[in-house]
Amino acid sequence: MQIKNLIQQLEWHTVRRWSTRELSGIRKIIFHQELGDSTIEQVNSYHIKPNHISPRGCPHFAYHYGIRKNGEIIQANELSQITWHTKGENSHGIGIMLVGNFKGNGNEDATDDPTDKQIKSAEELANYLIDVFKLSKQDVFGHYQFGKPVCPGFKMQEWIENFRNDISEIKDIIKIKKTVKEIQKRLNSLGYAAGPVDDMMGVRTRYAIRRFQTDNLLETDGIVGPQTWKKLLLLTQNG
Numbered sequence: 001m002q003i004k005n006l007i008q009q010l011e012w013h014t015v016r017r018w019s020t021r022e023l024s025g026i027r028k029i030i031f032h033q034e035l036g037d038s039t040i041e042q043v044n045s046y047h048i049k050p051n052h053i054s055p056r057g058c059p060h061f062a063y064h065y066g067i068r069k070n071g072e073i074i075q076a077n078e079l080s081q082i083t084w085h086t087k088g089e090n091s092h093g094i095g096i097m098l099v100g101n102f103k104g105n106g107n108e109d110a111t112d113d114p115t116d117k118q119i120k121s122a123e124e125l126a127n128y129l130i131d132v133f134k135l136s137k138q139d140v141f142g143h144y145q146f147g148k149p150v151c152p153g154f155k156m157q158e159w160i161e162n163f164r165n166d167i168s169e170i171k172d173i174i175k176i177k178k179t180v181k182e183i184q185k186r187l188n189s190l191g192y193a194a195g196p197v198d199d200m201m202g203v204r205t206r207y208a209i210r211r212f213q214t215d216n217l218l219e220t221d222g223i224v225g226p227q228t229w230k231k232l233l234l235l236t237q238n239g
């Protein structure tokens, strides 16, 4: 997989710049479609002028990556930059836009679908980012899951559902028996100070679970259910 870096080459807003974040805060990968028939360069020009996203214009192309119809992957922003692609998810999300005007909910009349090369690049890029940021396939989403039904369209939506439901990556580690001892050992290795590994669910262990859940955007209930257990296993796979 090749990623072409156009962060500098694509024109920037005259004065506006993105806020930034720690890379450790990245939790989600979110796919989008362009909903148009322009190039990445043209979308960039649109984004940096007054537009529907911001009356003053955005600092730059509003996604981290764009994928052209020929499958070429363009990086448009640093991953430490908080771009404006998904309301409520930008501080921890990576935004990826596929060029095109795809059929989707509310856009049934469109005639376009993502190309096979675009989907192949989307999959390679998602797998690469999962690896770099220690995410899981369940951390890959479409904008439709955050209130925009048309984005990224029927074909990508189907691909996302299939990708998210592939549990082959976790079926080996999920066999590990969930005991309090195992939970404590793993929380401690991540620096959550669950206390001595005594197999007892005490106050410190419960507090460590809640902090782990908060940090990983899981429901903060202090209970190690399937989602919390899976995340804990994924983050402690090699230790």
Ligand SMILES: [Zn+2]
Residues within 6 Å of the ligand: 031, 032, 033, 085, 143, 148, 151, 152
């Ligand atoms: Zn979108």
